[in-house]
Amino acid sequence: xxxLSEKVMKVIFLICGLAIVLFLAGILFTLLSNSWPxxxxxxxxPFLTPGRWNPGAYGEPTYSLFNMIYGTFLVTVGAxxxxxxxxxxxxxxxxxxxxxxxxxxxKPIVEILAGIPSVVLGFFGLVxxxxxxxxxxxxxxxxxxxxxxxxxxxxxxxxIITLAEDAITAVPKEYRNASLALGGTxxxxxxxxxxxxxxxxxxxxxxxxxxxxxxxxxxxxMVTGNMIAWPESFLDSVRTLSAGIAIDxxxxxxxxxxxxxxxxxxxxxxxxxxxxxxxxDILIHRNPEVNK
Amino acid sequence: xxxxxxxxxxxxxxxxxxxLLTGCGGQQAADPVETPDNGDAGDDTPEEAQESVAxxxxxxxxxxxxxxxxxEEYMNDNPHVSIAVTGGGSGVGISSLIDGDxxxxxxxxxxxxxxxxxxxxxxxxDAYAVRFAVDGVAVLVNENNPVEELTVDQIGxxxxxxxxxxxxxxxxxxxxxxxxxxxxxxxxxxFMELVVQGEYSERKRNMAxxxxxxxxxxxxxxxxxxxxxxxxxxxxxxxxxxAAGEGSQAYDPTVLENVTSxxxxxxxxxxxxxxxxxxxxxxxxxxxxxSEAGQAIVLQEGFYPITAADIDFNKAALE
Numbered sequence: 001x002x003x004l005s006e007k008v009m010k011v012i013f014l015i016c017g018l019a020i021v022l023f024l025a026g027i028l029f030t031l032l033s034n035s036w037p038x039x040x041x042x043x044x045x046p047f048l049t050p051g052r053w054n055p056g057a058y059g060e061p062t063y064s065l066f067n068m069i070y071g072t073f074l075v076t077v078g079a080x081x082x083x084x085x086x087x088x089x090x091x092x093x094x095x096x097x098x099x100x101x102x103x104x105x106x107k108p109i110v111e112i113l114a115g116i117p118s119v120v121l122g123f124f125g126l127v128x129x130x131x132x133x134x135x136x137x138x139x140x141x142x143x144x145x146x147x148x149x150x151x152x153x154x155x156x157x158x159x160i161i162t163l164a165e166d167a168i169t170a171v172p173k174e175y176r177n178a179s180l181a182l183g184g185t186x187x188x189x190x191x192x193x194x195x196x197x198x199x200x201x202x203x204x205x206x207x208x209x210x211x212x213x214x215x216x217x218x219x220x221x222m223v224t225g226n227m228i229a230w231p232e233s234f235l236d237s238v239r240t241l242s243a244g245i246a247i248d249x250x251x252x253x254x255x256x257x258x259x260x261x262x263x264x265x266x267x268x269x270x271x272x273x274x275x276x277x278x279x280x281d282i283l284i285h286r287n288p289e290v291n292k
Numbered sequence: 293x294x295x296x297x298x299x300x301x302x303x304x305x306x307x308x309x310x311x312l313l314t315g316c317g318g319q320q321a322a323d324p325v326e327t328p329d330n331g332d333a334g335d336d337t338p339e340e341a342q343e344s345v346a347x348x349x350x351x352x353x354x355x356x357x358x359x360x361x362x363x364e365e366y367m368n369d370n371p372h373v374s375i376a377v378t379g380g381g382s383g384v385g386i387s388s389l390i391d392g393d394x395x396x397x398x399x400x401x402x403x404x405x406x407x408x409x410x411x412x413x414x415x416x417x418d419a420y421a422v423r424f425a426v427d428g429v430a431v432l433v434n435e436n437n438p439v440e441e442l443t444v445d446q447i448g449x450x451x452x453x454x455x456x457x458x459x460x461x462x463x464x465x466x467x468x469x470x471x472x473x474x475x476x477x478x479x480x481x482x483f484m485e486l487v488v489q490g491e492y493s494e495r496k497r498n499m500a501x502x503x504x505x506x507x508x509x510x511x512x513x514x515x516x517x518x519x520x521x522x523x524x525x526x527x528x529x530x531x532x533x534x535a536a537g538e539g540s541q542a543y544d545p546t547v548l549e550n551v552t553s554x555x556x557x558x559x560x561x562x563x564x565x566x567x568x569x570x571x572x573x574x575x576x577x578x579x580x581x582x583s584e585a586g587q588a589i590v591l592q593e594g595f596y597p598i599t600a601a602d603i604d605f606n607k608a609a610l611e
Contacts, residue, residue, distance in 0.1 A: 056475025058484055058491050130511060141469050141512040143497065222504070226474075229494035237497050247474045247498060253353075253380055258475075 031267045038260035053228050055258040063261045071238035078149025079213045084206050087160030095168040114158035122222030125151045145238040148224040152216050156209035167201020200283045207280035217242040241269045345573040350378040351385015351398035358593040366580050373573045397565040417568035420609040423561040424581040426596035430524040430531040430545045434513045439463040441533035441542035453493025470496040471505045471517035521545050
């Protein structure tokens, strides 16, 4: 029999839980209703086909998101290329090798890294990394996709380290013991047994890191230059979807086509992030080796 | 376990769909402007000075802040007058004036002849204009760039992407990196109409604010950017002298006199348009704007005081 206070608490917690669902639904509703006028006017095709994002055109305005999608892709993939190996290796070290006191020291540091405001990282990129890139590659300006990728990689790393470490720790002890008993070295055990066994968890960690990278705005806005042309390489300037929205939304004319087109970009960003997070979620809960 | 998750997901989608269907009519509530119900009182009842008067101004986004400041100061001394200022762009302001929705259109460009004709046809009044401030833009390059001056045409070609190397305009053999603002910026439009006169190059890098442009040009020896004249004396950048055309003299925008005399070409007067000659509170407000106190506010807000030519121009409306 539940006491009265327990029943009340149950209801309160249920409301809190439902609030999250309502927030998400509300956001989705806002995105859909505000992007609808632009979609009705132009359809989805002009947004997704090659062209130029040029709402303040001298002639006819155009609203292609194509180059921004590619820009988002460049920065995200660039970030993962170095954040995943470093993150997974760090996680393997923490879970398998590190002494308890090292773990005690290292984990708060990872959390501090996660807590750095993005605008601070952006400033760091502008003042420190940009001149460095410009000197190393001998290009006039270090405000490039590479700069954004490095910083976003740093931002995604805490997510990857924390989740990958959990996944590796969750691998049953019997696996390691069996490997060591058969004469495997520690290195062999980690690379051939533990990490592969935690593979789906590590992939999920990387995907969640990716979700973080795709949506990152302030840092990218500050260090990538936001050029709307098709970027030729990592050493060219790019504009991502999130930065593109942030740049224009501040003083766009309310309820204009441009305004609604920005919501289409937001809807697209939401969809991409949603799919990535959903995939990660499915992977986390499909972890057959560990659950046996 | 899995089934439960999908149920939750379905629940979210269902909730979203319900909200979408029930919420469709709610869009109108989002309209931003609070409208005083008697918008044109300022024109009709000028005589009774103590009767409360409402004036509506709208239009240019670059003018919104400075006009709002001016209105605030004016209302402090004249509590019976209430002034509302909205943005939307010069074009929006002018068409609202033609429709009679507002009393004053803020515009950073002169009205077109067709618009003046429309105003006469709709309101039965002539268009009168006041120039109350001057807006100016400096073209910035890195201090280590030997180029000192360019013509408006050359700057336009650079920003259209037709000139891509400094050697083409008498500088070193070095690629030009373009820096500018986003499309909703007033300076973006001003620069596009006055200098670029076409589409900006796709390779222009859009910075989030004017100080980011300055920062980028400081760090990029081949960079070029534009900014309000107030930014021109930052360390690490220099403002180019600009000539109106080939063969004419180039003027340095950091010398205040070159701007106020109208010799520096990248300036424009900011206008306010009204239907019919201003009277009463409206006239009083305009006189405050062009007074010494009003012009001091204009300068504080990052614009320039009007010139002798502008004062001459204003005579038609204010005398």
